[in-house]
Amino acid sequence: MAFEPKIVGFLCNWCSYTGADLAGVSRIKWPPNVRPIRVMCSGRIDPTFVVKAFREGADGVLVSGCHPGDCHYYQGNYKALRRYHLLRRVLEQFGIHPDRLMLTWVSAAEGERWAKVTQEITERVRKLGPLHLKD
Amino acid sequence: MPKPKVALYWAASCGGCEITVVDIEAHILDVAKAFDIVFWPCLMDFKVKDVEAIEDGGIFVTLFNGAIRNSEQEHLAKLLRRKSKVLVAFGSCAHEGCIPGLANVTNRDEIFKTVYQETASTDNPKGVLPQTKTEMPEGVLEIPEFWNKVCSLDQVVDVDYYVPGCPPQSNQVWAVLDHLIQGKPLPPKGSILGAGQKTCCDECPRVRKEKKIKRFYRTHEIVPNPEECLLDQGLLCMGPATRDGCGAKCVKVGVPCRGCYGPPPGSHDMGMKMISALSSVIDSEDPAEIERIIATIADPVGTFYRFNLAHSILYRVQEDLKEKQAVK
Numbered sequence: 001m002a003f004e005p006k007i008v009g010f011l012c013n014w015c016s017y018t019g020a021d022l023a024g025v026s027r028i029k030w031p032p033n034v035r036p037i038r039v040m041c042s043g044r045i046d047p048t049f050v051v052k053a054f055r056e057g058a059d060g061v062l063v064s065g066c067h068p069g070d071c072h073y074y075q076g077n078y079k080a081l082r083r084y085h086l087l088r089r090v091l092e093q094f095g096i097h098p099d100r101l102m103l104t105w106v107s108a109a110e111g112e113r114w115a116k117v118t119q120e121i122t123e124r125v126r127k128l129g130p131l132h133l134k135d
Numbered sequence: 136m137p138k139p140k141v142a143l144y145w146a147a148s149c150g151g152c153e154i155t156v157v158d159i160e161a162h163i164l165d166v167a168k169a170f171d172i173v174f175w176p177c178l179m180d181f182k183v184k185d186v187e188a189i190e191d192g193g194i195f196v197t198l199f200n201g202a203i204r205n206s207e208q209e210h211l212a213k214l215l216r217r218k219s220k221v222l223v224a225f226g227s228c229a230h231e232g233c234i235p236g237l238a239n240v241t242n243r244d245e246i247f248k249t250v251y252q253e254t255a256s257t258d259n260p261k262g263v264l265p266q267t268k269t270e271m272p273e274g275v276l277e278i279p280e281f282w283n284k285v286c287s288l289d290q291v292v293d294v295d296y297y298v299p300g301c302p303p304q305s306n307q308v309w310a311v312l313d314h315l316i317q318g319k320p321l322p323p324k325g326s327i328l329g330a331g332q333k334t335c336c337d338e339c340p341r342v343r344k345e346k347k348i349k350r351f352y353r354t355h356e357i358v359p360n361p362e363e364c365l366l367d368q369g370l371l372c373m374g375p376a377t378r379d380g381c382g383a384k385c386v387k388v389g390v391p392c393r394g395c396y397g398p399p400p401g402s403h404d405m406g407m408k409m410i411s412a413l414s415s416v417i418d419s420e421d422p423a424e425i426e427r428i429i430a431t432i433a434d435p436v437g438t439f440y441r442f443n444l445a446h447s448i449l450y451r452v453q454e455d456l457k458e459k460q461a462v463k
Contacts, residue, residue: 047407051448068420075420082414085425086435090410093240093436095453133453135284 005125008053009034009062009118012042014072015107016064022111030115031122034062041065043076047087050101055133060100060125064117067105077105097128139195141166142174142186143225144215146201146208147235147285151302152226153177153200158305159312169316170195174215183211186218194218196315198225198298202235202445203286206267207279216292221321223311223328227301227395229288232445234301236285239444239451240436243283287446296322298329301395301442304381327397330380334399335392338383339374343367346416351431354391365391366416371438376408395442404447406439 011017017038023030039045042065050061063084065077080103088098102121106114145153157163157178166172173194174181186194197219203209216222227233238246247264251257269276288294298311307329314328322328331338343364352369359365365372365386373394374386385392398405419425432438440447 047410048402048404048448051404051407055448078420079414081420081422082417082425083410085422086410086414086417086429086432087407089429089432090406090435090439092456093434093452094449095456096449097456097459100455128459131455133449133455134451 003126003130005033005059005122005130006057007034007060007062007118007121007125008058009036009064010042010045010049011036011038011106012044012065012072012077013038013040015066015070015105016042016114018108019064019106019110019114022108023114024111026111028111028115030118033122033125034118041071041073041076042080043071043073043078045080045083047083047090050087054096054100054131059128059131060102060121062118062121063101063103064106064114065103067107070105070107096131099124100128100131138169138171140173140189140193141170142172142194142197142215142219143177144174144197144199144201144211145177146199146212146229146288147204148201148226148228149234150177152228155226155300155302155305155308156198159309160305162309162312165316166312183214186214189218191217192220194220196221196223198223199229199288200226202228202232203282203288203291204235204238204284205279205281209291212288212292221295222288222292223296223298224288224294225298226303227299227397227442229294230297230299230446231397231443232285232287233395233442236287236443236445237437237441238285241452243281247281284451285445290445295324297325297327297397299327299378299395299397300330300381303329304384306382307380327378327400330378330396332400333379335374335377335379335381335383335386335396338379338381339364339386339392340383341365341386347418348413348416348428349418350428353433359389361389365389371432373405373409373439373441375412376402376405376439393441394439397443405443406436406447409439410435 045063053061065080071077084103092098104117174186197215224230251259251264267280311329341364342362344367346367348369351371359368370391372391374392377392377394378396378399380396402408417428
């Protein structure tokens, strides 16, 4: 059977989750590989969540928040941005391909963009292949 | 009534945890008065067969320090678990792998290559590597098998309590031993003993301001202001991601906290908590500048996971990136 990537998506409540919802009600197709988890803000996404997802079988992780300047909590998405950069560096040192982690901004009006983003990470992780974490 | 038996053992460790027990000074006599020390190879002459002769569960408490990285240490950990009512992971190595756990950034083959072939002082023209069994005219010699990874004690056997620290501070050690001597009720299984419930920052006397970090410094690059928070000054202090209980000894003398007391309550993975903490104080909203600031952190994994790597979620360096690069 062909490899189907498992991707955990952490979506902020105010923009990205609503954007994904809009994609749904607009009947825009997006890959079912991304499993969305709603959190209140992208700034709430502890890096622990990301590595835990990898440890428990995810091949990729998508973090999605409001566009810079649009955060419902003023600057949570900037915290997510800094975490993303630092976490990528740490993942690389851990021998995990940093492209398995993706950060993106999707607003509540961008159903089309949500579909594009999920296609992008799905294809990216498909190319990288399954993640086998060793004990 | 016979005195309760107590054992102390060391596996992959430096001996600092043994020193810290002796550092309780004259109280060591109280320990000897209250307990019958049945096994303490670092200080007294015992043999493993002495332990084997004790009935299962016959030892009241074993303080086990050191990580587990070979078959002999595993054997002793399992033996002492069987013989002890209470098994305490004593010190950072047994608690979460500590410095030996940093070997998980590599593997057995690489370690053997460096140690037995590549170092400048090694003279090994035949490239001999340790074997678990060697045939000699007198018979077969056996040495323990070296593992591909370093484990904390609780990854090998069931552990009742943890005493964190590299080494645990002697006043905290005495507090734990005194608790046992007085026969007070034991706390719930899995408790962390001899430490606090907050972070190192709560014990730190330095003055904190709003943190805005434009670059990080290594300790040799600046002379820190003696009154101000070290992290405010750009030194990578692990205080925000470290449990209190040590008395903030390092930061009081101008050395950033290295994180030996392990993660604070509610957290399991110090490195990820540190990423979280630092990301809140890096002063930039521009990706290129953020990259520049992050580049001033010399070794993120080695710094954030100095004591916690073997016990972290990712546990060891993975092959994913290497496999992908090999494909290219």
